[in-house]
Amino acid sequence: MTSTLKGITLKGSAELVAEFFSFGINSILYQRGIYPPETFSRVTQYDMSLQLTTDTKLKNYLANVVSQLKEWLFDCTVQKLVLVITCLETNEVLERWQFDIACDKTAKESSAPRDKSIKSIQEEIRSVIRQITASVTFLPLLETACSFDLLVYTDKDLEVPDKWEESGPQIIDQSEVVRLRSFTTSIHKVNSMVAYKRSDF
Amino acid sequence: MAQFGFENDIHSILKLDMPITNAPMARWQRKASSSVLASSANPSARSPGKNGNKSLSMSKTPSKTPGKNGKTQCTPSKAGGDRFIPIRNNKQMDVASFLLSKENEPMDTNPSTVSLECQKAWSVTLNGCNLEEAKILHLGGKPLNAPEGYQNNLKVLYSHVPTPVSTKKTRYISSVPDRILDAPDLRNDFYLNLLDWSRENLLAVALHDSVYLWDATQGDIVLLMKMEREEDYICSVSWIKEGNYLAIGGSDCKVQLWDVETQKRLRAMASHTARVGSLSWNNHILSSGSRSGYIHHHDVRVANHHVSTLSGHSQEVCGLKWSPDGRYLASGGNDNLVYIWPGVQEGSGRGGNAVHVFSEHQGAVKALAWCPWQPNILASGGGTSDRHIRIWNINSGSCITALDSQSQVSSLAFAPNYKELVSSHGYAHDNIVIRKYPSLTKVAELNGHEGRVLNLTMSPDFSTMATVAADETVRLWKSFELDPVKKKAKDRMVKSTGSIIHQSIR
Numbered sequence: 001m002t003s004t005l006k007g008i009t010l011k012g013s014a015e016l017v018a019e020f021f022s023f024g025i026n027s028i029l030y031q032r033g034i035y036p037p038e039t040f041s042r043v044t045q046y047d048m049s050l051q052l053t054t055d056t057k058l059k060n061y062l063a064n065v066v067s068q069l070k071e072w073l074f075d076c077t078v079q080k081l082v083l084v085i086t087c088l089e090t091n092e093v094l095e096r097w098q099f100d101i102a103c104d105k106t107a108k109e110s111s112a113p114r115d116k117s118i119k120s121i122q123e124e125i126r127s128v129i130r131q132i133t134a135s136v137t138f139l140p141l142l143e144t145a146c147s148f149d150l151l152v153y154t155d156k157d158l159e160v161p162d163k164w165e166e167s168g169p170q171i172i173d174q175s176e177v178v179r180l181r182s183f184t185t186s187i188h189k190v191n192s193m194v195a196y197k198r199s200d201f
Numbered sequence: 202m203a204q205f206g207f208e209n210d211i212h213s214i215l216k217l218d219m220p221i222t223n224a225p226m227a228r229w230q231r232k233a234s235s236s237v238l239a240s241s242a243n244p245s246a247r248s249p250g251k252n253g254n255k256s257l258s259m260s261k262t263p264s265k266t267p268g269k270n271g272k273t274q275c276t277p278s279k280a281g282g283d284r285f286i287p288i289r290n291n292k293q294m295d296v297a298s299f300l301l302s303k304e305n306e307p308m309d310t311n312p313s314t315v316s317l318e319c320q321k322a323w324s325v326t327l328n329g330c331n332l333e334e335a336k337i338l339h340l341g342g343k344p345l346n347a348p349e350g351y352q353n354n355l356k357v358l359y360s361h362v363p364t365p366v367s368t369k370k371t372r373y374i375s376s377v378p379d380r381i382l383d384a385p386d387l388r389n390d391f392y393l394n395l396l397d398w399s400r401e402n403l404l405a406v407a408l409h410d411s412v413y414l415w416d417a418t419q420g421d422i423v424l425l426m427k428m429e430r431e432e433d434y435i436c437s438v439s440w441i442k443e444g445n446y447l448a449i450g451g452s453d454c455k456v457q458l459w460d461v462e463t464q465k466r467l468r469a470m471a472s473h474t475a476r477v478g479s480l481s482w483n484n485h486i487l488s489s490g491s492r493s494g495y496i497h498h499h500d501v502r503v504a505n506h507h508v509s510t511l512s513g514h515s516q517e518v519c520g521l522k523w524s525p526d527g528r529y530l531a532s533g534g535n536d537n538l539v540y541i542w543p544g545v546q547e548g549s550g551r552g553g554n555a556v557h558v559f560s561e562h563q564g565a566v567k568a569l570a571w572c573p574w575q576p577n578i579l580a581s582g583g584g585t586s587d588r589h590i591r592i593w594n595i596n597s598g599s600c601i602t603a604l605d606s607q608s609q610v611s612s613l614a615f616a617p618n619y620k621e622l623v624s625s626h627g628y629a630h631d632n633i634v635i636r637k638y639p640s641l642t643k644v645a646e647l648n649g650h651e652g653r654v655l656n657l658t659m660s661p662d663f664s665t666m667a668t669v670a671a672d673e674t675v676r677l678w679k680s681f682e683l684d685p686v687k688k689k690a691k692d693r694m695v696k697s698t699g700s701i702i703h704q705s706i707r
Contacts, residue, residue: 153335167339
């Protein structure tokens with residue numbers, strides 16, 4: 001614990017980023033009303049109150065994805081995480097939350113911790129999650145029942161683990177893109193953006 | 202002579218129809234002569250600066266078509282030519298011939314590198330990243346979605362449509378009553394039924410110990426009767442279908458029958474042991490519900506009026522309604538039950554067993570209404586602890602809909618003019634709500650009463666309703682007036698059928 005206070009290692013960074021995704025995805029699902037709000041419970045994280053799902057199916061799914069993601073973050077083989085929101089009826093992609101992950105692969109060789117405090121990283125993460133919360137104000141209302149999917153962009157040479165499948169990128173045609181804040185653990189840098197279907201025509 | 206020659210020249214020029222003798226050669230003439238020269242004579246002799254071993258065709262179209270292999274078409278070179286092509290350079294002959302000649306030749310650039318680059322560019326624009334360098338993975342199985350039937354709360358919040366006003370844009374439901382009548386000394390008792398409107402357009406209101414009749418056509422008020430003893434009060438009033446007799450139930454356990462025209466009491470029927478809080482007519486049968494829980498059928502024609510007893514309720518019967526076809530009697534009690542009783546059979550002593558018992562309500566059931574256009578549909582409403590309006594199918598005995606009205610339901614009535622269900626409410630909202638039937642979407646809310654609304658009744662033409670409330674007022678609401686155009690058409694139809702009957706009679 002003392003070492004993490006001073007700096008950050010690759011392992012700690014992977015854990016932090018994976019944790020961010022877990023909270024970020026939960027926040028999106030809650031804020032965008034993909035899941036009923038009564039299936040969420042309030043927790044305090046990053047000095048702010050956040051919503052975590054209590055739906056067992058969803059919890060298992062997210063735990064699966066996040067633990068796998070953590071491994072990939074540790075291996076520095078992950079490039080992007082994308083949350084795709086599709087219309088349940090037409091399968092049309094309505095929203096696409098993209099998190100570009102830039103890994104500093106030199107951290108794999110040198111195990112020396114980087115000089116960045118957890119506190120300042122969490123400060124950055126907090127601002128990203130705040131922006132996710134604030135995005136409700138400009139994103140078009142999801143009027144139909146929606147489902148979501150998580151896409152992970154990995155390095156080409158990565159061996160596909162069990163239960164994982166290759167997928168298409170699920171791009172929205174005629175989309176509007178809004179860039180959100182980014183944060184960096186000095187090993188992983190995460191850029192966030194949200195793309196949504198333009199509704200003005 | 203020289204001036205003559207000059208004069209001739211001027212003359213010929215001005216005439217314009219003669220060849221100009223010393224003018225430069227026409228273009229086609231020049232071309233023809235040059236091509237003749239070129240084909241006959243040594244080209245090098247004519248253009249000494251040019252390379253002698255140039256091919257014939259090359260010299261004809263000099264260096265204008267680069268990369269030409271000699272098999273190209275050349276410009277028509279026949280002397281004179283039978284066609285006149287005025288402008289050539291617009292046709293971009295060199296480009297055209299280049300394209301023609303090069304068309305079938307393989308591209309000299311490296312095709313593989315180009316297509317790779319293209320693919321890369323496409324992939325970047327299509328996929329948002331280079332697919333060559335990334336794999337897109339997702340956890341197998343179907344994409345997740347919320348449980349069945351879940352509706353986005355934000356949608357509920359932001360796409361809320363304010364109370365959907367009736368589809369008829371021409372209809373206006375006034376939010377203020379058409380008329381307010383004073384009702385002093387009105388008993389503020391939920392379990393009583395103190396208001397009824399007759400077919401003869403008389404509104405009967407029971408105010409403590411007296412019954413007043415208000416003539417809706419003329420506006421006169423008549424005091425019909427007063428209880429004999431000071432301590433007695435009136436618990437229920439009910440008009441016979443024809444509108445000439447009024448049944449009055451009192452706290453003295455008697456049911457009185459009054460002739461309205463002569464303002465005389467016809468009879469007083471005693472059979473109950475407690476106050477009579479509810480009454481309902483089915484032709485000559487008057488049914489009365491008492492605080493004892495019993496319902497008595499009275500045959501008003503015979504001396505021995507008490508023909509049968511229905512026992513089911515354990516507490517006061519506060520709601521009682523015969524179905525419009527007279528097949529069923531619905532009763533609601535303070536014991537939260539709704540009973541459906543069969544019609545009265547002649548000669549049978551007891552009223553028989555209940556057809557259905559509904560125990561879904563969790564409060565006293567006073568509000569009962571049969572649907573006039575669907576004889577097997579009953580609406581019932583529960584008291585403060587229940588607050589639900591339920592619609593029942595009597596044939597199957599099932600509850601079709603249940604709606605939380607969020608306040609005590611004191612009365613229900615169907616309004617056939619617009620196929621609506623009206624409910625009057627006590628605690629907490631003290632209002633009257635008009636809902637579309639069968640969707641039960643709110644059409645209008647009438648807030649005006651300053652106390653809980655106790656009873657509601659429809660006028661005989663169904664255009665108006667009267668409500669009586671704890672604020673000691675009777676209010677008349679003209680909420681269901683038909684469109685004047687529609688009404689006229691209806692009247693005309695009635696008239697025309699009348700005339701047909703008239704003719705046939707003649």
